[in-house]
Amino acid sequence: MIDVPRRLRRAILLNDLTLVQRIIRNNPYYLRNPDFADKSNTSLHLAATHGFLEIAEFLIESGHEDEGISRNNDWDTPLMLAAAAGKGDVGLLLMKRFPECLAWTNRLGMDALMLAARSSTPLPLLTALISNNPSILSTRDIDGNTALHHASAAGEHMSLRLLLQYGANPMATNNFSWTSVHYSANNAVEAYFKSLIMDMEKKRVEGQRGIRERERQKHGGVRLVTNDEAMGRVSGERQRAKDDAAVAGLPQPGMPGNWSPVQQRRAMTPTETRAGWFNSDGNRARAHSGD
Template sequence: MIDVPRRLRRAILLNDLSLVKRIIRNNPTYLRNPDFDDKSNTSLHLAAKHGYILIAEFLIESGHENDLLSRNNDWETPLMLAALAGKEDMGVMLAKRFPECVPYRNKNGLDALMLSCKSGSGTLHLIPTLLNVAPQILTSSDETGNTALHHASAAGELKALRMLLQYGANPLAQNAYSWTPVHYSATPAAEAYFKTLIIEFEKKKAEDAREKKERERQRNAGVRLVTNEETIQGMQVVDDRLRARDDAAIAGLPAPGMDWSPVERRRAMTPTEGRSGWILNADGSRPRAGSGG
């Protein structure tokens, strides 16, 4: 006869809610049921990873998270597994049920927002939910200083890029090696798109600032005509910074105000790369950033 822990895990994997209920009601001590052969993932980890919302809700209502929020050996929460697996509806449910776990990070310093950006999921509901529940994660960074915007860029997730910028992510944020998100662009097309987005949002900021100044002048009864100079300057500053960095990279020189990464002389490591270094092409050049998978 199959033992209770294995039977319960099998029932969850089959998405058999009635069987899960029966097993747990007859064996309440096995509710969390950590799998020591799989990073100590609990029943809720397993349900979250596969997006089985009804089972997850039953586990929670049965007291799965009452004493301690589930985290496996890699410090991952069920929310993190749902985000990484692209189970958006599951992630939204868990973020709303347990908002305190949204800023949690795994052993590599990645939170649910970074994992969602890596997987390319969540642009419809999950990313907005995470940012509304815990706005501070927009500026959070992993072990090497990479923000969610770095991870979205490296993964080539353009929808996530746009959404993060709309919420106010800093496109010029530097990681521990002084690299900005645009340097991790997965393809040349993605890089061009990213730069266009930056200019677009900087233009919007400049326009908003100009309108604010005009309202203040009108309140003070000092109205005057304003040109588009502020807008043009805002666009030009960002464009000049990006152009200087690109020109420096092409020439093989450090960009203004930026030191070279100690682990890579030509371009930045991707946020998802390990410490073993790049595998170079046959001509000795460095491959472009991967998809972050």
């Protein structure tokens, strides 16, 4: 006969809510049921990973997290695993029920937003993670990577756009002085990423120009122009030219620029194993560089 822990895990994997309910009601001691052969993932970890919403709801209502939020051997919470697997519905449930764990990180210093940003996570979960904890945009893992670094390395277009819209800094560098653009998964992602940055910078410049124009109109009217005002107008025109040059000076999508560290050669991605980030002489290897 199959033992209770194995039967419960099998019932969860089958997404059989009725069977899960029967097993737990007859064996309440096995509610959390950590699997020591699988990083000590609990019943809720398993349901979250596979996106089984009804089972997750039942486990929570049955008191699964009453003694504390579950964390496996890697310090991952069920929310982190749901985010990593791109399971939006379960992720939203866990986020609403346990908001205190939004800023928690695992052993690698990664939070739920980082894990979601590099997965094909539905936008509602990504938006909710940021809206409920805006400071999470600047959180860094143990290597200094932000959620934007991970989204870039994974080539997740929607994540890149959303993170930038909410104010993620594309110029933020990690512990190795690499920006998120350096980690672009491929040339197409790099071109798309740069176009987003250019659009964002263009809107910023246009916004500043609009403010100056409104200020000018507010003090408008027919009047004599003094030398000081004339100089101010010339200065304003110079500032406008400077702003236009700043936008024009950004690297164009698909064209060589100063983004890549060595002639468009890319940094190792944040998803590589840490052991593979350095070569034998202690220097950090670059992908496609031959180092």
